Amino acid sequence: MTENSVPQDQVQPRSIVARLPKYAAGKPPVQIQGLSSFKLSSNEIPFGPLPQVRQAVLDQDALNRYPDPLSTKLREALADYLDVPADDIVTGAGSLGALVQILNTFAGQNEDGIQDEVIFAWRSFEAYPILVQTAGALPVPVPVLADGRHDLEAMIEAINENTSVILLCTPNNPTGPILTQAEVDDFISRVPRNVLIVLDEAYIEFVRDPQSVDGVKTYKANQNVVLLRTFSKAHGLANLRVGYSVAHPEITNNLRVIATPFAVSSVAQDAAIASLKHIDAVYERVDSLVAERERVVAALVEQGWKFPATQANFVWLPLGEKTTQFVERAEARALSVRGFAHEGVRISIAEPEANDRFIGLCAESLDLAQS
Template sequence: MTIPVKLRPEIVALAAYRQGKPASDDAFKLSSNENPFEPIPEVIEAIVGASGVNRYPNATGLELRGAIAERFGVSAGQVHLGAGSVAIIAQLIQAAAGAGDEVLYAWRSFEAYPGLVSVAGASSVQVPVTADGRHDLFAMTAAITDRTRVVIVCTPNNPSSTIVTAEEFTRFMGRVPADVLVLLDEAYAEFVTDPSAVDGRALTGRYPNLVVLRTFSKAYGLAGLRIGYAVGPEYILDAARSTAIPLSVTEPSQRAALVSLLHEDVLLERVARIAVLRDRVWSALVDQGWSVPVPQGNFVWLPTGERTVEATEVFERHGLVVRPFAPEGIRISIGESESVDKLLKAAQEVVGNLTSSAGAPALD
């Protein structure tokens, strides 16, 4: 009889992160919040011209860290690179929280958070979002205890696409104990057009317990290269560096990110086009009868409730792969402009189905 290897029960019980469903050749993939634009030629050239893959990458990433530091007005030591911003969140949680400690965040929010907390051996404290999908920052601060080590604020929130305002965040930070690490997850910051939104760049140096996280995956279209960054106090980022897997940020990703910053105007013009398309989709959804949060990421949220699985099937019949979060709703990325008519046609069918049900959650 084979004796099974002893594994941590909380890890065995943990569901693995589920990537967005791939799309067939005749469908649009709107499930992973990817940038629909192909890389600019300069990025392709940088990837091809990076040092050979038989050599390890530059472990310090100093050139890229310096470029980011210049934009944030900090030193290179206050910038840390990771294989996507989620990797850095994992490092920071492991650096600050362990068995008996708590990590607090809004829910529903980024689906990776619970797993990252469990892997660190800490406990999750999930504070429900408001009815319109926004962080309830007052409730979050009320949930902080002497066991709380980390608080995560995701804005725009994934999957609801809602923001935290600068004023709200200032009040929030005034209530959070100074020895609790706050992570401001701004993976979609470049898509924000609401001038009232919090902006991590304006907070540099203001709070000694704050780390701001961003990524090149979304706005800059480098999702396949996995590179993100954090800006914050150097001693906190040193702790993250201590927990990081060595040499996990590849040379091609560093080169591509540097070139992206050099050609930022071109890439952010694409972001602006996505934001315009997002607002058009949102307005059309409202006209159809949906009660949809005002989106500020590159995606919209449809609160389809208990009929989420059924609604997802409707979108699939229309050639759209979307991201269901049953039994709450569906997240739909803003993709190619050609996908919009299909999206709105499917949404019209879904909202019609919901209208015929008593107490439909998606309608005013």
């Protein structure tokens, strides 16, 4: 028996578990005396919940009861907000949970032993390859272009008879660029109608580019498109885990078969409903964060940094082999950032003080900038 082998009389996981990439959550900042620490590693917004949302949470008095498994009140509120049928909405534990439901329904290993294939840009959301393989499907990552955008032509070329799902992340996490309506319309027209296209719009509320794809419009026009959204980012409810998908009944009826029962608590549902009722206040805060993003971007451009155009609540610095050095310099300034080894660093937009310190760090780190 080799040093790392497991005795045959012990319980063992599926073989895929050892091959899965590990999801790395954003680390908390290092505490440094005399400095306020800031977490810029998880794309959380820096604001607490709206007062009305906080009150909705405090008003909970039925924690001994299971929540409505269909999230009926929340789906009705979302239907009014998005102008879509409530039956087209399926809730999940964050957009991540909603995506798990989609992949478990439409991608896996078939009865003939052949794996479905799921195409996605890379680098994109790091959970994609984990969730695809957990579902039993084969991940097909397609490298992003030099400017951090999806290489849609290469994604089209990757389609074959085993392709079941394509994931499009817009704005793309962690690089930041959007997909435009024109290029998505063209892309969809070239994808077989039996392939499901997922528009992951976790950061859609931060988008200000008028050419950006409109996910609601796009799903309405296409039977094989599903929209993925979350309350974790702009609404500031990351801890409550509430997200949802929007698609036509041919898709949602199947999703509900797979959907995890009671995945969204009544606490999360009522908080999300309260947030939708005060959507103007939500957007006021989002607008202030977008203004901070534009201030940070302008400062970095003035310093001479080159990086992808972002429409999200983060920026991406393509630092390559110098990624670890930048992460260490940030830690020395009580800032936690999200480093992707040998590729780059994603930095969330946060409080003005944190953003000022990040701008200063970048000014002192031009020696690390990739040419």
